[in-house]
Amino acid sequence: MRHSSLNAFLSAQRQALNKGPVAMIFVEDQIEIETTIHHHLESGFKQVLVFMPVAFDLPEDLVEKIHRIDHDLSQVHNVPEIINQVIEAAPDVWMYYCFNAEYLLFPFCETRGIGEMLSFHTEERRDAMLCYVVDLYAGDLDRFPNAVSLENAYLDKSGYYALARPDPANHNHPRERQLDIHGGLRWRFEEHIPPARRKIDRVALFKSKPGLTLREDHTFSDEEYNTYASPWHHNLTAAIVSFRVAKALKRNPGSSFEIGTLKWHNSVSFKWDSRQLMDLGLIEPGQWF
Structure with missing residues (x-):
């Protein structure tokens, strides 16, 4: 699923965070985005949140398996702020974060x-x-x-x-x-x-x-x-x-x-x-x- 912002995701799909573990992947460039997502899906994360620029492409079948959230880290590199917002929205859930590649x-x-x-x-x-x-x-x-x-x-x-x-x-x-x-x-x-x-x-x-x-x-x-x-x-x-x-x-x-x-x-x-x-x-x- 695709969301225009983290706030939009939390408004529409907050309940998706209730069952972990939840992975957060922060995309900084276009290198190995798909392999990073596939690896963490295969590792068994129940929900995968991918923060990436609007201009970057992902296959539709992959977007259906994750929550793609529009965010450009080259403009605002605020990873701790995003993670803290997710923590506040979903207490008592195992979480993980990484970057692409x-x-x-x-x-x-x-x-x-x-x-x-x-x-x-x-x-x-x-x-x-x-x-x-x-x-x-x-x-x-x-x-x-x-x-x-x-x-x-x-x-x-x-x-x-x-x-x-x-x-x-x-x-x-x-x-x-x-x-x-x-x-x-x-x-x-x-x-x-x-x-x-x-x-x-x-x-x-x-x-x-x-x-x-x-x-x-x-x-x-x-x-x-x-x-x-x-x-x-x-x-x-x-x-x-x-x-x-x-x-x-x-x-x-x-x-x-x-x-x-x-x-x-x-x-x-x-x-x-x-x-x-x-x-x-x-x-x-x-x-x-």
């Missing part, structure tokens, strides 16, 4: 759906799940000048690290069970990335509730939502494999002409398999087997 992978996602994983996570008394945004990039920039190729995708097998997250309200002592994660293209090409955008942690899966708000740095107003695990044991984590940074590095004039390749000695071909991400230590199955 980003794909959610979680432990055993080849045989299990997102609903199964979130049911287990809920039983562990968790209302949010930490995700790591793992950069993907085309191995051959001559063949793929926009740095995007699903069939020729690579990722970094090492170079990831965590820093304690200081708490300004507590003399900058480290926050409990919170870390700032770095690595991938944002680390290797950090001179082209603003400091505020170098982290790769994103609380992309969360349960909405009254008063909850998403902040600009991809963290939530409830600090427990920003933790990577509960106090008593390790919890599930997931990954969003993403071409977003690779696209930006090749699109921006300041970096495009300085980068001949995004590969390095620690690049490996991406198998589109959750086992590979678990073997590399990029996602954690926790107690879920």
